[in-house]
Amino acid sequence: MIKFTNVFKAFPKGGLALKDVSFHVGKGEFAFLTGHSGAGKSTVMKLIYAEERPTSGEVRVSGYNVNDMRPRDVPLLRRKLGIVFQDFRLLEDRTAEENVAFALEVTGARSSTISARVMRVLTQVGLAAKAQAYPRELSGGEQQRVAIARALVNEPTVLLADEPTGNLDERATRGVFQLLRDINASGTAVVMATHDLDLVRQAPYRVIELQEGALVYDSAVDEAGGETRDQAVAP
């Protein structure tokens, strides 16, 4: 599904954003990507959705090799992924429904099927009643739900969430996190970058920790060696 093999990524101005990172996230898995700001979490995300290319090493996602992908294949890869950001990235001048529909329209989906599919995901994230609301009329948590609905509408195999709760209060955070868990429970792999250690401790999921661009801990590998997660994750 997602496979990093000895990935290095250099900053354009020198220095390394990622140093020899290798991991593999399988089908249906839930993995946290943790670490301080600047540890390389966002770079890992960008490599997964082919916004960046590795300097060396190999990145494979959903059957695509990100290293030597043709630019015109990038949109095709992204349609297999759902991406959610800390700042929601909704189109301000479109309603919740239009924002979600938009992700289907760009794929050339048949217009007759769009509205039914959009309502289904909006129902799934609990926002069917606010389909006609504009982002500014929604709370942060609700906006993030719209973003998640948009990510889900193409039925992705992987959901990438880059600090999805970073802008939310505690209650909204719990709601969004629960939603991501439900999505995972229905079979979609989720990779969630976060530095919210409370969340990480709450759930029995895999943890991949980055420090200054290096992978310092991967519970799937290291836990077999007896190390506990709390020790490793603690800052």
Place this chain on the structure above:
Amino acid sequence: MNLTLREAMLTFKRAPLLSVLSVTTIAFSLFVLGLFGLVVVNLQGALRDVEERVEIVAYILPGTPAEATAQALKDIQAFPEVQAANYVSEDDALARARAELVELRDVMQELERNPLPASIEVKLKPGFRDADHVSLVAERMRGFGFVDDVRFGRDWVEKLDRLRGLAAAVGIVVGAAFAIVAVIIIGTTIRMAVLQRSREIAIMRLVGATDGFIRRPFLLQGAIKGLLGGLVAIGLSFAAYLLINRYLLQSSFFTDEQAAAIVGFGALIGLLGSATSVGRHLRRV
């Protein structure tokens, strides 16, 4: 296509001010170009009127047999440069002189003998009314044995040549400058529209939109803005033409084809401006 049209139209709805600004900018850029075009069109018309008067006159020796003159007339009419050649007899020349030179009417009345020679007057086809061709034809006419003298106002034709050259040079240089300024201003306006939507473009890419999908509404929208700007520019030019006609001087307006060309030029710049702006934006991000 439906989606492209919808997205293009949405921009007008969502950013009405910027859209109006774009159309206005395009309209005024093309209006300036159009005003200059009007000057060129009218200057060309004036030059053509002057050119009409370019004429070569071959004076015929007295006593030349009528058949020889008639044959020469036929030969001259067959020259490729010649539009029309007319024979003016001695009597015609006198009649014309009497009609045109009113002040000398008394003198003319008292003449015992007609002092004026018969002549052949030649007009050249458009495109041959310059000093080189005029001299060439004049030289050829001088070759007829019975031709006494050939006149065509050499200085005057040469001046006309220079004027024509100057008008063409100024037309091309100033026209090109105006066109370039119009392209730059319009390009900048469209670039603003693209930048205004850069966040939206980034989001479109994240959800898997292809560059072509992102580009199409911008191209359509640019072309529509250019088209509207062109139409407004033609309207403004027409208003200016009406004012000039009423208060300044009799002038002529663009032909339908010329007007359509200006509108088409607007649409084309709008399209190309959008294509380059969006293309550059998509390559950079």
